[in-house]
Amino acid sequence: MHPADILVIGAGIAGAATAAELAAAGRRVVLLEAESQPGFHSTGRSAALWILNYGPADVRALTGASRAFFEDPPPGFAEHPLTRRRPVLFLAPAAQRGHLERMIAEGEGLRPIGVAEVRAMVPILRADYAAAAAIEEDAFDIDVHALHHGYLRMLRAHGGRLATEARAQAIERRDGVWQVATPAGAFAAPIVVNAAGAWGDEVARMAGVAPLGLTPMRRTALLVDAPAGHDPAEWPLLGDADHTWYARPEARRKLMLSPADETPMPPCDVQPDELDLALAIDRAQAALDLPVTRIEHRWAGLRTFTPDRSLAIGWAGDAEGFLWMVGQGGYGIQTAPAAARLARDLVLGREPEVARMVDPRRFAVSSQRN
Ligand SMILES: Cc1cc2nc3c(=O)[nH]c(=O)nc-3n(C[C@H](O)[C@H](O)[C@H](O)COP(=O)(O)OP(=O)(O)OC[C@H]3O[C@@H](n4cnc5c(N)ncnc54)[C@H](O)[C@@H]3O)c2cc1C
16 A cells, blocks of 8 residues: 555646646655556647647647746756647638627737738648638647646656556545555545546546536548648648647658547547548648648547536545546646646645636535536
8 A cells, every 4th residue: 555645636737737746745645547657548649739729728828827837837847848839710701701800800910801811821821721811829739748847847756657568447435535446556535636538437436426418529630741842840730720630740750630529438548530530630621732642640638528518627526535637628737737726725625716717516505406
């Protein structure tokens, strides 16, 4: 039995960041990861952008509050900057114009931009695709690997421990202490943080905690060559206002394409579907003059949502010492620094303002009313 103050289950970005912040606050933390490598699931498959005008209000609040950390991480956190400026262009074909106008009216730092100006930036944009466009100048790429490994280093530097091949298989509370059985041994602590991503409800059930109704959804991505004679390194990320596709510039004259798919799936090592790959190419080619002769790389990852698509960070209403840290959806990287500090504050007995927006007990309340 390995005693600790806190066991964090799941070493994706959510668990790694939370474990690191708790260790830095002086708690004895063990981070349990089912796989042999942390980051094998959603975190290692992300496209990794920070976009303020994305997601519901809680996501925007946590995204905004995370910005300072990305731009100025603690000393020694990473060897290189975590960010690289990458504006985001929202394109509206005629039928999406109303949606784009609402986005601009309700958004922050989102301004209209002429289509001719967009074509000067991205010369492969087809002349007949967009009727209107908007740009978020302040967005940036996030180096997910550096962020994730920065947090794992921070955990170790504060005496915390990462146990891999340590899938929680049985979770039981005895005499005020959670006992977690894994193939790497048994662990015990008065507090468990459930940061198991797509497996969040499964981990809760194991602990006798009511599941929240999480839905993992597949998102597909592929890498193709930029058209000959073009280097997209400095292009913005571009997609349509209705979010049915996007193209993200990558190093080595590549573009990452996605059909922005959301197919509900059971938690698993998800693989791309041929139809979604074809859709990504088809939708991107409707907007861009982009011959695709081969797919260099293809992958898929799970984006896991709560029933109302806001995050769930907070104490379970039906078990003592069980903290939910789930429902990161498509925003788990850009919200990670502020989300982890929120989880830390809750463990330390504080209740910051934003906690009310993501309180997992909201689901228990609505199911009692129904
Ligand atoms: C194509 C794509 C593009 C994306 N783009 C963006 C973006 O631009 N910006 C952004 O912010 N986000 C983006 N996301 C979303 C982001 O990747 C996720 O929100 C984030 O990675 C979720 O992190 P997590 O730690 O909750 O989950 P995960 O990384 O999946 O980690 C959960 C971990 O828990 C472990 N686990 C499960 N069960 C157990 C158990 N019983 N015991 C021990 N360990 C267990 C798993 O093995 C896993 O490692 C994107 C995702 C995809 C797929």
